[in-house]
Amino acid sequence: MNAPNKSGWKPEMTPERREGYQTATGNRALMLEEPLLFEIGHPEKTGVDLPDIEEGASSRLGGFERSEAIGLPGLTEPETVRHYTRLSRQNYAIDLGLFPLGSCTMKHNPRLNEKVARMPGFADVHPLQPTGTVRGALEVINELAHWLIELTGMHGVAMSPKAGAHGELCGILCIRAALEARGDAREVILVPESAHGTNPATAAFAGYKVEDIPATPEGRVDLEALKSRLGPDVAGVMITNPNTCGLFERDMKAISDAVHEAGGFVYCDGANFNAIVGKVRPGDLGVDAMHINLHKTFSTPHGGGGPGSGPVVLSEALSPFGPLPFTARTEDGVVHLVEEENADEFGHTAAFGRMTAFHGQMGMFTRALAYILSHGADGLKQVAEDAVLNANYILRSMEDLLHAPFADSGPCMHEALFGDKDFGDDLSTFDLAKALIDEGYHPMTMYFPLVVHGAMLVEPTETESKASLDQFIMALRSVAERARAGDESMKQAPYFAPRRRLDETQAARKPVLSWTTTGE
Secondary structure (H helix, E strand, C coil), X not given: CCCCCCCCCCCCCCHHHHHHCCCCCCCECCXXXXXXXXXXCECCCCCCCCCCCCCCCCCCCCCCCCCCCCCCCECCHHHHHHHHHHHHCCCCCCCCCCCCEXXXXXXXXXXXXXXXXXXXXXXXXXXXXXXXXXXXXXXXXXXXXXXXXXXXXXXXXXXXXXXXXXHHHHHHHHHHHHHHHCCCCCCEEEXXXXXXXXXXXXXXXXXXXXXXXXXCXXXXXXXXXXXXXXXXXXXXXXXXXXXXXXXXXXXXXXHHHHHHHCCCEEEEEECCHHHCCCCCCHHHHCCCEEEECHHHHCCCCCCCCCCCCCCEEECCCCHHHCCECEEEECCCCCEEEECHHHHHHHCCCCCCCECCCCCCCHHHXXXXXXXXXXXHHXXXXXXXXXXXXXXXXXXXXXCCCCECCCHHHCCCCCCEEEECCCCCCCCCHHHHHHHHHHCCCCCCEECCCCCCCCCEEECCCCCCCHHHHHHHHHHHHHHHHHHHCCCHHHHHCCCCCCCCCCCHHHHHHCCCCCXXXXXX
């Protein structure tokens, strides 16, 4: 076998050889081919022996008996276990390798946090338990709230929002409530081009008109354009900092001062807080509301829809309008859960309402507090420093092969942004991403942010070692070299994945959600 060339690509493994080599089983060594449950089992069999139903026996289902066969396949226990284990092997996971999704912070999840989250009294707590039986849980929530306020330099915090976008809505509703309380009917929220995509959607959902603020050539908010648009109709600005281009907004304090002078409020998207935690306090920059993705900054990498948690820290001007419930400690040291019926006792009478039926995501609260306490002040500072160091290492290692539009804007923060400007004819970011799958990596975030053509947003996170980064860089350089050279074989990648290139547009628009046997 020939040795790999400098890029790591083995030239003797031609597309024709990859395409043509097949095994009798469809398996590729330990990458096992796995059919659907319906192809393994059969509706007429079951892996469990159940007693026959006596004819004429009374039913306890109250008229809700099935009128026809359920149509699900019956499997034995070994068949069931093997099926889901084999499927799990086809998923990419942070426990398998570096997960470079930009703006998603898919980092290693410390197992200590998982152990704490599974402790009795946390894992089995129920939201309908009497308050007197969940004192420990309330202590955890209150302790976490304290540290979130301390780390951000803010005045209060709403713990109940369940995720980032939910937190955004909470912050905007606080702003609306504050404006209504002073009889100020403002209608516009300004959203810079460099903000997260959920920001304009949140403002529109809350009933505001949304207007764009352009970015400067270096990828930051155009301060003068923002100032020129401020007026008596502007309720506030939603700004992401560090922004979606992976850059810190140097004019953040000036932006806040200008918005406040015009009578508006400043909402900061805190999804990227892991890049500045322990280094910068948003409250010192004039921020009025900011959500924190606990599942990103303080422990559990998110994906697949959960679990999530998005507490919102609030300035002194907005704290009275935060939602219920929240925790509060009395002079005797007891932590209470403040609801509508006892809000007067704690001087909180201006709440806009509530975000969820109950207080929040207990599992994420325990994980986040364990993460904060185990790291300490110096450890959290290092989290930010290492996240930024790793991202800049990737940026400078790739800028000679991949177009880096903001490489001259100074160091990036926690993520490196590239584009497809120098690719060969007919090749795209999509082709590079599919080829990266063959190298054993989940692709980076693609085509976001929209301000860069063929965007590739890479976030290595703070938990990757230099050796891990070097291996990823080698793989990324390999596919980047092929893209620049116009390697047409990339149009058919991936070659080694359990499934080849699929028609993803067709799958999204016309998904097949039910099973039918052949011929039906």
